Amino acid sequence: MSDTLQPPGTPRHLLQALHEVIPGCELMVQQLPEIPISLWLIPPVFPTDRLDDEVIRRIWNDTPYWIFCWASGLAMAQWLLAEPHHVRDKVVLDFGAGSGVVAIAAKMAGAKQVICCDIDPVSLAACRENALLNGVTLEYLDDLYSAAQVDVLLAADVLYDQSNRFFLDEFLNFAETVWVADSRVKNFSHPRYIKLEEHSATTWPDLDEAREFRNVSFYRTR
Template identity: 50%
Template structure:
């Protein structure tokens, strides 16, 4: 039986493009996880100037599984000892893919954090789709509980966000970052943990350089 698309996601995807649709899509690198994502066909056509401006004003990041998120979710499922028994925050959670992987890997507790309220709706619906549960929170800087690990994927798309690296280590003694944007990354105590090839789902035909995802770990 096909799971109906949640009304909440149908409603909010229209903020990006009234013609856009949502469907459950399995992730090629994490086949055990499916997400409610924007329909590929609705993004594969020529857009009018007005449509482009609307997409730019509301890009609906939560409606895509970005390359960094897919890599981080896959690596967590491959290395559950990173997560097992820990209290983890997925910062900039978007679709919630990494939070879902953390629950599957045996985390003691998972918090999906995103400042976009629509992303938190997406997180809740994607958790339900995968039969898991976690908490949602809207603001890292108002979160005053102790964490064992903070995880963030694809949040360094703007170099101004690099200041977050220091803030993350104030919030948790162990931080795991996945990023495909920053070149010449040199931010001690963060140390490179490997590079992986991936893609965004649906595939946006991004430049090859954005398909290479680097993992970094920082500890205090």
């Protein structure tokens, strides 16, 4: 679909970045289930049968994570809005922010200050657009190691790659309280973290993932 057929107000810089990976794909505002948050995401019906090998290679090598609201991010956003005392009046950092859904939820839950942290500049641009869409004010950071100390660090769906596990130790340098939500790693063993609960959520738009990836484990620092 061409840019001219996009909904009015579609962020053209996000659309251009998306087309560099998946030509012809749309962006549309989608209301998330069970919470009052909307995001710029790809359409629910995604024509995967039309993707050639080169596009598939680009998707794998340069995954635009911000075009989905991943299950762990959705679960954490739902949890924050249901239990706002975890972040109310606190300074919060959302690590690996992606679409910004967790950061937006934290701000809606009453956090004093919320920082979106993501190494990908397009993801930070998506966070800005989604914050604007939901009428909240966030701050943006592209390097965790330039962050000041915060009250709470939130990390959803960042352990999918084994090489990212070292962040569990790094997080402890920036916040005393760290919450990790992950659907890919069911039980990780770390002396400073404890698994507290499980939630059920679906990546949005629904990727029809295996049921096991709809169970999101929540961990907190001891």
